[in-house]
Amino acid sequence: MVGVHAIYNGTVILAKDAVVEVTQREVQFGFSTYEALRVIKGHAVHLEDHLTRLENSCLGIKLVHPFTKQQISTWVYDLIEKDAIQEASLRIQLYGGTQPQLFVLASALLSYPDTHYTQGVKAITFLGERLYPSCKTGNLLLNYMALEEARSQGCFEALLVDRHQKVLEGTRSNFFAFKEKNLYTAADEQVLLGITRDRVIKAARQLGFSVIFDAPAKEDIAGGLYDEVFISSTSMAAMPLSRVDDRLFPGPFEKTLAITKLVRGWELDD
Amino acid sequence: MVGVHAIYNGTVILAKDAVVEVTQREVQFGFSTYEALRVIKGHAVHLEDHLTRLENSCLGIKLVHPFTKQQISTWVYDLIEKDAIQEASLRIQLYGGTQPQLFVLASALLSYPDTHYTQGVKAITFLGERLYPSCKTGNLLLNYMALEEARSQGCFEALLVDRHQKVLEGTRSNFFAFKEKNLYTAADEQVLLGITRDRVIKAARQLGFSVIFDAPAKEDIAGGLYDEVFISSTSMAAMPLSRVDDRLFPGPFEKTLAITKLVRGWELDD
Numbered sequence: 001m002v003g004v005h006a007i008y009n010g011t012v013i014l015a016k017d018a019v020v021e022v023t024q025r026e027v028q029f030g031f032s033t034y035e036a037l038r039v040i041k042g043h044a045v046h047l048e049d050h051l052t053r054l055e056n057s058c059l060g061i062k063l064v065h066p067f068t069k070q071q072i073s074t075w076v077y078d079l080i081e082k083d084a085i086q087e088a089s090l091r092i093q094l095y096g097g098t099q100p101q102l103f104v105l106a107s108a109l110l111s112y113p114d115t116h117y118t119q120g121v122k123a124i125t126f127l128g129e130r131l132y133p134s135c136k137t138g139n140l141l142l143n144y145m146a147l148e149e150a151r152s153q154g155c156f157e158a159l160l161v162d163r164h165q166k167v168l169e170g171t172r173s174n175f176f177a178f179k180e181k182n183l184y185t186a187a188d189e190q191v192l193l194g195i196t197r198d199r200v201i202k203a204a205r206q207l208g209f210s211v212i213f214d215a216p217a218k219e220d221i222a223g224g225l226y227d228e229v230f231i232s233s234t235s236m237a238a239m240p241l242s243r244v245d246d247r248l249f250p251g252p253f254e255k256t257l258a259i260t261k262l263v264r265g266w267e268l269d270d
Numbered sequence: 271m272v273g274v275h276a277i278y279n280g281t282v283i284l285a286k287d288a289v290v291e292v293t294q295r296e297v298q299f300g301f302s303t304y305e306a307l308r309v310i311k312g313h314a315v316h317l318e319d320h321l322t323r324l325e326n327s328c329l330g331i332k333l334v335h336p337f338t339k340q341q342i343s344t345w346v347y348d349l350i351e352k353d354a355i356q357e358a359s360l361r362i363q364l365y366g367g368t369q370p371q372l373f374v375l376a377s378a379l380l381s382y383p384d385t386h387y388t389q390g391v392k393a394i395t396f397l398g399e400r401l402y403p404s405c406k407t408g409n410l411l412l413n414y415m416a417l418e419e420a421r422s423q424g425c426f427e428a429l430l431v432d433r434h435q436k437v438l439e440g441t442r443s444n445f446f447a448f449k450e451k452n453l454y455t456a457a458d459e460q461v462l463l464g465i466t467r468d469r470v471i472k473a474a475r476q477l478g479f480s481v482i483f484d485a486p487a488k489e490d491i492a493g494g495l496y497d498e499v500f501i502s503s504t505s506m507a508a509m510p511l512s513r514v515d516d517r518l519f520p521g522p523f524e525k526t527l528a529i530t531k532l533v534r535g536w537e538l539d540d
Contacts, residue, residue, distance in 0.1 A: 006292075019289035020297070022276075022363055022373050027290070029410040030300040061415060093292055103292050131398070131412055140299040141409035142401055145331060 002088045007075045007104035009067075012082055018103050026097040030138030033057040033096075037195075038109065038234055038267070039088040044076050045234075045267045049195045053136065054092060056193075060135035063096035072102065079104050089235065110235040117260065120242030120253060121156035123170070123231070124149065125218055129162050133169075133191050143171035157231055159244065162190075166215035167244075173231035176200065176238070177216040178255050180227065181208065186215035196263060200232045203262035209255070222247050230256040237263045272358045277345045277374035279337075282352055288373050296367040300408030303327040303366075307465075308379065308504055308537070309358040314346050315504075315537045319465045323406065324362060326463075330405035333366035342372065349374050359505065380505040387530065390512030390523060391426035393440070393501070394419065395488055399432050403439075403461050413441040427501055429514065432460075436485035437514075443501035446470065446508070447486040448525050450497065451478065456485035466533060470502045473532035479525070492517050500526040507533045 006018040020027045034057075035050040044050075051069040058065060072092060079085070087109040095101045126146035131139050146158035150171075157170045168186045169175050174197040177184045183204045185197070194200075201211050216226060221244050229241045229249055237260040240253035276288040290297045304327075305320040314320075321339040328335060342362060349355070357379040365371045396416035401409050416428035420441075427440045438456045439445050444467040447454045453474045455467070464470075471481050486496060491514050499511045499519055507530040510523035 015293070016291075018292045020292055021286075022288045022290055023285070023361075023375055023377070025414075027297075028304070028363070028408065029414040030408055031411060031414045034298070061411065062418065091293075093298070105293055107293070128401070131401075137411055138298065138300055139409055139411035141301060141331065141407055144295075144299040144301045148332065 001083055002085055002106050002108055005079060005082050007079050009102055010075055012078065018105060020095060026095045031063065031096045032138035033063055033094050034136055035092040036234055037090050039080060039085050039090055040267055042080055042086055043268055046195050046270055047073055047076060048270065053193065057135040057137060060132055061137055065094060065096065065100035067102050075104050079106055112236065116239055117257060120240040120249065120251060122243040123157040123159050123241050124153055124155050125161045125167060125245055126158040127161050134189060134193055136192060147171040161218050165218045167218055167221060168215050170231045173233040173236060176230050177226040178228040179225060181210060183209045183211050184214055184216050187213045190215060194232060196232045196234050196237060199263045199266055200238055200259055203259045206262065207258055228253060228255050271353055272355055272376050272378055275349060275352050277349050279372055280345055282348065288375060290365060296365045301333065301366045302408035303333055303364050304406055305362040306504055307360050309350060309355050309360055310537055312350055312356055313538055316465050316540055317343055317346060318540065323463065327405040327407060330402055331407055335364060335366065335370035337372050345374050349376060382506065386509055387527060390510040390519065390521060392513040393427040393429050393511050394423055394425050395431045395437060395515055396428040397431050404459060404463055406462060417441040431488050435488045437488055437491060438485050440501045443503040443506060446500050447496040448498040449495060451480060453479045453481050454484055454486050457483045460485060464502060466502045466504050466507060469533045469536055470508055470529055473529045476532065477528055498523060498525050
């Protein structure tokens with residue numbers, strides 16, 4: 001059953017024993033990296049890509065550890081087998097330091113109601129820049145606070161706006177904006193390199209759109225320059241936004257949903 | 271004995287049981303605040319000030335919790351009594367969320383050799399801005415990485431430089447620079463409001479210096495505009511810098527050491 005066990009440095013443990021010491025410096029400083037992925041039909045979706053990104057996150061913050069991609073991959077499937085997991089959201093959590101600690105954790109598959117896709121979801125913009133944006137680390141206070149602010153306003157996501165008033169990404173998603181046959185998104189080095197972002201870009205091109213790596217300006221979104229906007233993540237695929245701050249985007253979000261359909265179709269390919 | 275026990279939400283536990291679950295969102299996101307203080311002769315130094323700052327850090331990041339200053343103060347002395355602590359470095363660590371978790375942890379008193387004061391210590395500069403600088407939170411990856419970089423260069427501290435090339439503070443200290451009878455430091459809203467920073471400012475004024483809240487420019491430090499520079503923290507008091515990047519500051523650091531003497535003298539006053 002999902003969530004009964006976990007893996008700690010290669011050993012199966014009870015999930016409730018997946019703990020870290022509060023006195024550990026790396027825990028206190030968030031000197032950690034992680035990955036979040038989906039298990040579908042017992043298959044860890046795009047695992048190789050997630051493990052490569054984990055390596056890159058570690059390189060980016062100089063987190064040295066002894067675990068190979070092959071080892072971690074084995075541990076992921078050890079957990080899938082142990083709890084006979086068919087569907088799950090899975091987290092690989094790695095703390096650095098002199099004694100690196102790697103956990104593999106499973107929880108119920110994160111999924112969203114159909115209405116999120118047919119009606120879209122609402123987002124706010126939130127001023128703030130992530131440190132080392134291309135690394136997936138434990139330095140997530142900005143993301144936490146921006147999302148709390150969104151939720152307090154009845155919104156689903158907060159879009160982070162940089163000092164130049166460009167909308168770069170969501171707190172747990174990448175951000176895209178259509179203007180007719182062009183799809184705009186931030187440049188690689190400005191954002192988290194989403195595994196799903198890659199697929200979204202591939203899908204958009206396959207559907208005949210041009211992908212332009214230039215982050216939309218907040219005022220252009222407010223001013224109505226874009227005709228369809230969406231966020232993407234492993235759990236969301238491409239999810240349409242019905243509103244960004246005061247700017248409304250009426251459905252039916254045809255372009256976004258066409259992308260989601262392609263992206264979901266590729267989940268069992270690797 | 272220091273470090274045998276800890277306090278968890280008011281209850282005495284074994285220090286080895288001071289753990290948090292890796293699956294907890296607040297742990298993963300570093301949605302936490304903390305304080306580090308000294309116990310000297312069984313007395314928690316400037317405890318009231320630390321508890322006030324903890325409250326302010328929580329307000330700053332909207333971390334809601336039920337613990338009062340009076341309760342936490344009692345728990346601090348519960349731990350001091352339980353382990354018969356005379357001297358220690360003490361950490362109050364608070365995780366937010368729906369079930370806030372507050373730990374009081376003690377470890378051997380952090381102190382430095384006399385030579386750090388007589389000869390000074392070396393620092394590098396490191397480009398990077400802290401999020402919510404006046405809040406003491408778990409969002410510390412920048413501090414971790416900057417300090418690691420300093421240590422890899424054989425230095426004791428890294429000084430964080432903002433986008434305007436101003437030297438604001440250290441990774442675990444405040445930063446000050448003397449120019450004759452003037453003492454320069456960053457404005458309150460730019461930095462962590464160190465408990466010791468307050469005392470340093472008070473001491474400087476008592477010694478006849480003018481304190482000017484204008485962060486030194488990196489190029490002015492490199493160019494030799496300042497005659498004495500130091501860092502301050504609870505564990506360091508005022509510690510002279512013998513070097514910042516390539517700029518040398520020869521001793522005997524008379525002004526800095528006069529400040530340390532006053533600051534240390536006030537530790538048992540409250």
